[in-house]
Amino acid sequence: MFSIEETEKILDSLAGELPEEFYGKLNGGIILLPQAKRHERDVSGALYVLGEYHYDHMLGRYICIYYGSFVRVYGDLPPDKYKKRLREVLRHEFRHHLESLAGERDLEKEDEEYISEYLRKYGKKA
Numbered sequence: 001m002f003s004i005e006e007t008e009k010i011l012d013s014l015a016g017e018l019p020e021e022f023y024g025k026l027n028g029g030i031i032l033l034p035q036a037k038r039h040e041r042d043v044s045g046a047l048y049v050l051g052e053y054h055y056d057h058m059l060g061r062y063i064c065i066y067y068g069s070f071v072r073v074y075g076d077l078p079p080d081k082y083k084k085r086l087r088e089v090l091r092h093e094f095r096h097h098l099e100s101l102a103g104e105r106d107l108e109k110e111d112e113e114y115i116s117e118y119l120r121k122y123g124k125k126a
Contacts (some may be wrong), residue, residue: 028062036068053096
């Protein structure tokens with residue numbers, strides 16, 4: 001399993017892969033939080049939130065990555081696959097950021113469809 005320090009180094013490296021323009025108005029940056037977070041609509045006990053994009057009028061715009069969630073879901077992966085999953089989550093949250101700036105909601109709709117599918121799978125109404 002990867003330590004939070006190792007994960008932070010990987011995350012820093014992945015953040016450096018992205019164009020500087022992507023960081024426009026992301027005044028809060030990228031935050032790696034130690035805790036695990038379950039999705040509010042989790043019915044299986046295994047639906048973790050890996051990352052979130054936040055826009056708050058007082059705190060601004062920022063991305064959170066949940067280290068605890070990440071290692072619970074992907075902590076046993078080999079290093080290259082762990083890094084790949086972390087990259088996917090980071091880019092997913094950046095897409096939320098860029099769509100927010102553009103006034104778009106396509107990824108939010110995709111995420112909601114994913115949750116709806118999850119709830120259908122476990123016999124719960126969306």
